[in-house]
Amino acid sequence: AEDLIIFHAGSLTNVLHELSKAFEQEYPKIDVKLVAAGSLVVARKITELHQIADLAFVADYTIIPEFLYDHYANYNVVFSNNSIVLAYTNKSKYCDLINKNNWYEIIFKKGVLFGHSNPDLDPAGYRTLMVMKLAEDFYSKNELFEKFINAKNKFILKKSIDLVAYLEAGELDYAFLYKSVAFQYNLKYLELPDEINLSSDEYKENYKKVSVEVPGKDGNPMKIFGKPINFSFTILKNAQNKKAAIEFVKFMYSDKGRKIFKENGMELFVLVDNPDNLPEELKEIWGF
Amino acid sequence: MELQIQNLKIEVGNFKLYVNNLKVNPGEYVYILGPTGSGKTLLLEAIAGFVTLKTGKILFNNQDISILPPEKRNIGFMYQNYHLFPHLNVKKNIEFGLKMKKIKDPTFFNYIVNRFNISHILNRKVQNLSGGEKQRVALARALVTKPKILLLDEPLSALDQDIKMEILELLHQLCQEYNLICIHVTHDKSEIIGDCAVYRIVHSTLKKEKSDNVQVPSYDY
Amino acid sequence: MELQIQNLKIEVGNFKLYVNNLKVNPGEYVYILGPTGSGKTLLLEAIAGFVTLKTGKILFNNQDISILPPEKRNIGFMYQNYHLFPHLNVKKNIEFGLKMKKIKDPTFFNYIVNRFNISHILNRKVQNLSGGEKQRVALARALVTKPKILLLDEPLSALDQDIKMEILELLHQLCQEYNLICIHVTHDKSEIIGDCAVYRIVHSTLKKEKSDNVQVPSYDY
Amino acid sequence: MFKYLVMIISIIFVLSIILPFLTVFLNVDYHLLIEIAKSKEFITSVKITFSAAFIATLIAIFFGTPFAYFVARYNFPLKSFLEAIVDIPQTIPHTAAGIALLLTLGRASLIGKGASIFGISFVQTFWGIVAAMGFLSFSIYVSSVKDGFKKVDIRYEKVARSLGATPFKSFFYVALPLVKHEMITGSLLMWARGISEFGAVAILAYYPMTLSVLTYDKFQGYGLNQALALTALIFIISMIIFVIIRIVQN
Amino acid sequence: MFKYLVMIISIIFVLSIILPFLTVFLNVDYHLLIEIAKSKEFITSVKITFSAAFIATLIAIFFGTPFAYFVARYNFPLKSFLEAIVDIPQTIPHTAAGIALLLTLGRASLIGKGASIFGISFVQTFWGIVAAMGFLSFSIYVSSVKDGFKKVDIRYEKVARSLGATPFKSFFYVALPLVKHEMITGSLLMWARGISEFGAVAILAYYPMTLSVLTYDKFQGYGLNQALALTALIFIISMIIFVIIRIVQN
């Protein structure tokens, strides 16, 4: 069997797992190996740890141009969008009371534990910080962000998907996750106002007002500005199994693939950066 | 003040031992003979309180001591390898019983130490003692708390041939000196000296021999 | 065909042993006396080839065998605890040497087995043998490969008193029967029977005693 | 001939053990190593790791010593079953153990609820590290001390009893001192194993980060150089600990 | 009194060990458990885990037995240093060991380059699992067999020599049979430990997934229920292995 190695954002674990199972059924000779990590880690594995993969899926479409261009990739396919929600379960404290207007108070209440992912490693992490900065303005709550950063009643895990098991086990009351993840794991979730949830092109300019610093290339700090959440992928230049990678992408955009995305609460579309560099087969199906 | 054992029955696993009657008076030194594995040590351990009796009584001064825990029986016990506490020096070994019983009697301690001629080795490690020295330290440790009964489990078997007799005579002296009830178990009949009562374990049962006829055929044990 | 040791010096750590001269003829049975720790076993091991000599020679039939590895010296060795291989039964223990030396001699094997009266226990586990049986099996194992020299390291000390004499006589018989060079080390002078040469280790040196005067004061060892 | 063959195989064996250590020290960036050694993150992690393993060991001494004595000295039904149970955590995958502990000690569990009354929680806390280390390494301590008690001739305790010691005193003044050596080496080995624990700690308490977790985190999130420097530092620490253990053992 | 106190502490101790197992079996979704038990992913993982640990153990037997014999039988300078080195992997955090192995066996390393000639690579492969398991658990085998050789009276081998056995034959026909028991239990314990290994395996070879890694992966990517079902399955397997080891040991 030949291996198809996919490095991907943790938040895509479920959908890619289903997709690859279906794919393996159709292509029994190909063995798909999914390796999940925070999206920044996906990039660093490729660039710094020199690990070999065929496909890279990230939760922030800017990561591929920022980190992987031009040495490891030369195009970027934006395929879906998302928003940040506050996920919880029916065991969570105050789950009956929480709503759009009190969530930023409830998460700080005594006995409540909440979590988000590591801003240095995972886009969901720095996006959570952006949401809080936006919320400070939106709700006119001075020092909300400060309070959030200094809160003792929170876990910060490596990637957002890691929070799910702790939510399920009742070890967390609330977690900042992508809407698609909350949907996929049948969690309850509170949708935050569009003005702050990083979902909508409409509030693009508003999002841009906030920024977060993360370790960039070579470990130097890099400023990331708020923008709508878009997921993207690329086939890596040093892929050992480009053919299978192309087949996988084609399968992803087939009817079966689209159905799987839909069932996982994600909309599938195509926006390509540098379409000239796309493999011919993909140019064909997307009409470039 | 005599020790008397009546209708004693011990069962440990498949092993059994019966003692119909054994009586020892203060100042009396008795021998119990028996081959290896016949239950000699077990009998002593029963008297000392380490074995639960199946039936029977152990009377000391007409009181049943078999209901008492070992630490309340005031019986000196000496195993064949002495079992001096390896983590304590000679002095602390001898003082152990005094400490446990919260007795303060430096005069008697000094007397005993001199009696056994071990005052010069009090600070030695017990590992570095000769066989005879170990024996004397073990005796001092057992006797410093003034027990009424002294149980000796093959007390000579770990000694070099040339000092066996010396120690044996010491044991008999001590018995008289402190008016002790002494029970000496052994498989070696050549250890019998003086006109003592001799018992023998035959077919799991303790039997008395005529004390004037200890020379029995050697195939018997 | 005699065994001769000349100017032998052994050093193991701080321990030293000197043998100026030791000569044993075929059919001769010699004793080496010495207390525990005097190096008796070490001397036998040197003859058998387990200890590197500091100086000196071990001549057998006027050839220096000290340059040969143990397996080429053809010397029977018996430790005091026999060291029968616990993973092999009696038969396989005895056959071991034959197998190693690739000898096929069922007649002699049967002869030896009958000579030592162990044909009925060939399939027994060695753990379940009595002391005397172990001794006889160990002798059979050592002799079945027809060695010229038999080294006996305290051969009687693990035996019950009542069969010691029986085995001792057997050893002397074997020595004559097979014209063996026998060296018997022991700390117990009562094991000396017959008119044999007796050596003694005194101050790390092997010295010959007058063979008619082995009764030395007991404090000497 | 034979000896040389054995020697050669042994040398190959030892070299293959040394090689990874050598490789680390040949490749590490020593400036980065010193920088990390001074960093607050590293120092905190060392403190947390060492003290959590230490507390886990103390707990094992308190509960495990009586248990070892009980098993070594008394006979009772199901004894060998009990002895076996204690060794099971040694052979289960640590991640599975971590999940079991998460469920057992979590906020929703009985123990978790009980502990929260005292303000203690186990998930993503120092106490979670202690629990994970303890669960997966106590059997090292227990088996060391159990072997110790089994080797001690019970007659020492009987002599003590005949000299007037209660069972309690004969335990404290005779049995315990005679297994002192096994208690010390067992504790040190357990402590060292606790320090090395990863799988269960990562699940029960990724934070605060122990040295194991920190290494993994650096490796996954910040690239090889940082992880390598950390690895070299850990090797140095481990070797120091190891030398100490060896000295105590002999 | 004393006995009861000891008994009570022992019971608390044993309960605290049993509790996590109990909790898992009380909370697991048995339908999911059966589904996972039948899944190709799980069965493959079991096969990989067991066979990698098995091969690691075989390698340890081949190299470790002569080493154990060498250390037990011969004296040479730095002997105790050598003995100590073999135990070090037991006390280093497994993630650090994993990074050291990655560097030592990686594609850029000497060994990695050498092995690639034979088509073997260690990173994210079965052989990486073997290497990680072997490195972190061989000392269990070695110390078991070393203790065995040390317990065997060297006089058995001397007798064998005097009966005509070469050193080689006395090793094979006398020394080895006399440590058979230690070899078997050492191998089983090493194998079991190999199966439980996580940290180093996760770094050197996340794929193909061993049971440890699969558990972690499920926990991190697929939520608690799947991880819990897997944990329960692993506990069942571990207990079966454990019973087998116990039977062999006695």
Ligand SMILES: [Mg+2]
């Ligand atoms: Mg697959």
Ligand SMILES: [Mg+2]
């Ligand atoms: Mg006895």
Ligand SMILES: [Mg+2]
């Ligand atoms: Mg000797």
